[in-house]
Amino acid sequence: MTVIEARGLRKSFGTTVALDGVDLHIEEGRILGLIGPNGAGKSTALNAILGLIPYQGELRVLGRNPWTERDHLMRDVCFIADVAVLPRWIRVSQALDYVAGIHPRFERTKAEAFLAKTTIRPSSKVRELSKGMVAQLHLALVMAIDARLLVLDEPTLGLDILYRKQFYDSLLNDYFDRTRTIIVTTHQVEEIQNVLTDVMFIDRGRIVFGCSMDEFESRYLEVMVNPERLAAARQLKPIHERQVIGRSIFLFDRVDRSQLAALGDVRTPSIADLFVAMLESKPGHQPATPQGAAV
Amino acid sequence: MSTPSNVPSDSFAPQPAPAATSPTHPLYWSLQREFWEHRSIYLAPLAAAALFLFGFMISLIHLPSRIRAAGIDPMQHDFIVQSENLAALLIMGTTLIVAVFYCLDALHSERRDRSILFWKSLPVSDLTTVLSKASIPIVILPFITFGVTIALWILMVLLSNAVLLASGTSAAPAPHFSFFQLSTGLFYHLMVVHGLFYAPFYGWLLLVSAWARRATFLWATLPLFAIGIVEKIAFNTSYFASMLGYRLGGGAEDNGSKATGMAVAFMPHFTSGQFIFNPSLWTGLAMTAIFLAAAIRLRRNREPI
Numbered sequence: 001m002t003v004i005e006a007r008g009l010r011k012s013f014g015t016t017v018a019l020d021g022v023d024l025h026i027e028e029g030r031i032l033g034l035i036g037p038n039g040a041g042k043s044t045a046l047n048a049i050l051g052l053i054p055y056q057g058e059l060r061v062l063g064r065n066p067w068t069e070r071d072h073l074m075r076d077v078c079f080i081a082d083v084a085v086l087p088r089w090i091r092v093s094q095a096l097d098y099v100a101g102i103h104p105r106f107e108r109t110k111a112e113a114f115l116a117k118t119t120i121r122p123s124s125k126v127r128e129l130s131k132g133m134v135a136q137l138h139l140a141l142v143m144a145i146d147a148r149l150l151v152l153d154e155p156t157l158g159l160d161i162l163y164r165k166q167f168y169d170s171l172l173n174d175y176f177d178r179t180r181t182i183i184v185t186t187h188q189v190e191e192i193q194n195v196l197t198d199v200m201f202i203d204r205g206r207i208v209f210g211c212s213m214d215e216f217e218s219r220y221l222e223v224m225v226n227p228e229r230l231a232a233a234r235q236l237k238p239i240h241e242r243q244v245i246g247r248s249i250f251l252f253d254r255v256d257r258s259q260l261a262a263l264g265d266v267r268t269p270s271i272a273d274l275f276v277a278m279l280e281s282k283p284g285h286q287p288a289t290p291q292g293a294a295v
Numbered sequence: 296m297s298t299p300s301n302v303p304s305d306s307f308a309p310q311p312a313p314a315a316t317s318p319t320h321p322l323y324w325s326l327q328r329e330f331w332e333h334r335s336i337y338l339a340p341l342a343a344a345a346l347f348l349f350g351f352m353i354s355l356i357h358l359p360s361r362i363r364a365a366g367i368d369p370m371q372h373d374f375i376v377q378s379e380n381l382a383a384l385l386i387m388g389t390t391l392i393v394a395v396f397y398c399l400d401a402l403h404s405e406r407r408d409r410s411i412l413f414w415k416s417l418p419v420s421d422l423t424t425v426l427s428k429a430s431i432p433i434v435i436l437p438f439i440t441f442g443v444t445i446a447l448w449i450l451m452v453l454l455s456n457a458v459l460l461a462s463g464t465s466a467a468p469a470p471h472f473s474f475f476q477l478s479t480g481l482f483y484h485l486m487v488v489h490g491l492f493y494a495p496f497y498g499w500l501l502l503v504s505a506w507a508r509r510a511t512f513l514w515a516t517l518p519l520f521a522i523g524i525v526e527k528i529a530f531n532t533s534y535f536a537s538m539l540g541y542r543l544g545g546g547a548e549d550n551g552s553k554a555t556g557m558a559v560a561f562m563p564h565f566t567s568g569q570f571i572f573n574p575s576l577w578t579g580l581a582m583t584a585i586f587l588a589a590a591i592r593l594r595r596n597r598e599p600i
Contacts, residue, residue, distance in 0.1 A: 052415060054596070070595075071420035079416045087332070087410035094331050101324035102419050138413075 001028050003149055003181045004049060008057040011044050011205075018044040019055065020205035026198075028148070031182045033192055035275055036202035042185045045202065046153050049183075050079055062148060075104060078142045079151035084158075086126045086134055093122040099141055111144035114174070132163035139167060143175045150175070152184040156191075164188065168195050189272040199271055201278060209278060221260055222269035223250050229263045236260070240277030251277050321419045325427035326435070333400070335393050336431060340443045343389040347382050351451055354378075358455060359462035375455055376477075382451065383444050383481055387489070390440045394432035394493075398500035399511040401428040402594055409599040425501065425591045429583075432497040437485040445478055487570050488545030495542070495579045498586030505593040508600050542579065 006024035010017075018041045026032060036042045048055040051066030051073055059066060064073050086095065092115070100108045115122075118136050126134055135156065142150065156164040172195060176182060186192060193213075200210040211219070225233045225248050234241075236259065238250035251269055252260060260266045269277075330336060358374065402425070405411040414424065452474070500515050507514040523536045570576055 050416070052412075053598070070415070071418050071423075074416060074418040077416075079412075081409070081412040081416070085409045085412040087405070087413065088408060089332050091331075098324050098328055099417065101327070102319050102321045102417055104319050104418070 006059045010056040029178045030197045032198040033196040034185045040202045041205040077149045078145050078147040080155045082154045082157050088127040105146040107144045111140045114140040132159050150182045193271050217268050221252050223260045223263050223266050225264040233263050321423045339389050339393045340386050343386050344443050344447045355458045382447050386444050390436045394436050398497050399504050402505035406600045421591045421594045433494050437489045441485050492545050495582040498583040502586045502590045505590040
């Protein structure tokens with residue numbers, strides 16, 4: 001079933017257009033990565049989905065209007081905006097008490113079991129915890145909620161690599177179960193590439209690209225071309241070419257793998273490389289929707 | 296099945312799993328949250344009471360000699376009743392200050408520390424949140440003031456009687472005001488004046504706290520002065536200032552009760568229930584509703600600072 005349906009979603013702050021007619025269709029059971037440069041409109045899109053800001057256009061989240069029905073929607077939707085939003089004065093036990101008291105789908109024992117695996121003590125205040133521990137606490141609260149949609153907006157910003165890895169491991173192993181949907185934005189794209197089922201690029205308030213990771217892996221190939229085959233490689237119309245330590249790396253869209261293998265080492269590109277390729281390949285850094293984009 | 300919240304251990308032991316959904320009490324927990332965050336709500340009046348009791352105990356040293364010097368009862372009445380008035384005024388003053396700063400902070404600090412994003416990620420409406428915050432100064436603080444004051448009064452009476460008995464002076468005679476009269480007077484004063492008549496002030500402060508990006512105290516106070524000054528210059532009148540003064544005085548017509556130096560707690564027209572027919576009570580409550588509705592809308596729209 002459809003979790004998010006948006007048509008012509010627009011939002012501007014003064015003269016700045018943050019969302020410029022976004023269409024979205026997100027099905028249940030996906031883990032969608034929303035990738036974009038700073039100021040592309042990622043957070044604005046998520047805030048609209050979460051009912052935090054008003055918007056123009058049509059938007060339904062789990063069949064509800066998020067702006068007028070936020071408190072109802074939040075029974076089925078969880079979000080972690082970033083690691084710094086838990087109130088600093090609250091104690092861990094108080095946070096558990098509070099969420100247990102107001103959330104009908106919160107299972108306290110689950111959160112406690114998760115916290116038992118950490119060094120967080122119930123009597124600690126959030127201000128006494130390290131940034132990584134606050135993220136663990138927030139994740140413990142969120143994972144104990146039986147939600148249908150989880151929105152993560154830069155959830156691991158400022159965490160060290162151990163905590164970041166743990167965060168996504170817990171999310172995948174203990175939380176995601178194919179009936180839930182997760183939307184995540186992050187700048188550490190390479191760390192979530194194998195977590196995602198879908199990826200979407202957003203730039204200047206527009207969705208410029210979107211596909212499933214299965215499609216991504218079958219469509220896009222990256223070749224480290226042997227120097228003598230450069231001309232042959234260029235004939236196959238790569239969508240991007242870059243130099244790394246004296247070697248040329250070409251990115252191809254829908255070119256047969258066996259054909260490319262003759263040119264050099266073939267591998268699946270990282271999402272970040274494709275993203276950079278798409279933004280750079282357009283004159284004046286103005287990417288258009290590539291053919292066959294799913295959204 | 297025991298809930299882990301009742302176990303005062305400091306570790307997360309695995310517990311048997313409960314049912315999937317549980318009943319919720321958003322208003323109760325929203326209030327609880329305010330007590331966690333703003334502990335001055337109860338600590339400040341308790342501290343004021345403790346301070347007063349300390350001073351009162353020192354003053355008791357001289358009580359027997361003062362009573363002997365005065366000869367008979369009236370001095371003692373005055374001493375105890377005046378002390379009780381003073382105690383009530385001190386605690387009321389404390390909770391008023393707490394209420395003002397609580398309101399200015401209530402919808403501002405959650406935006407300043409971005410925790411509003413956490414609160415809004417939970418199924419609690421802006422209406423519930425703002426109403427729970429508004430009920431702290433309008434309902435909760437008057438009750439706390441009442442409870443702390445009564446407890447302090449009882450301690451004062453017990454202590455002074457104990458001192459008088461120990462010194463061999465006459466036992467306390469019946470005072471002019473019975474303890475019950477004083478308590479009901481205080482209760483009505485707190486509920487009617489501090490709760491109902493001051494409600495629009497609290498509504499205004501909450502509105503400013505939801506709106507201002509910084510300097511909430513200035514935004515809350517300076518516009519009021521500005522209106523008063525503009526009115527004075529433009530029309531040479533001071534209706535706005537006298538309206539504020541009237542409201543701050545608890546809607547009391549100047550019937551001389553304030554001049555006695557007695558706490559306003561004992562104004563008889565409250566206990567008789569006439570305040571219900573005071574139109575300014577109702578206009579004030581209407582203003583409160585408007586301010587709170589605006590604060591709810593602002594909380595919905597506003598982003599972290």
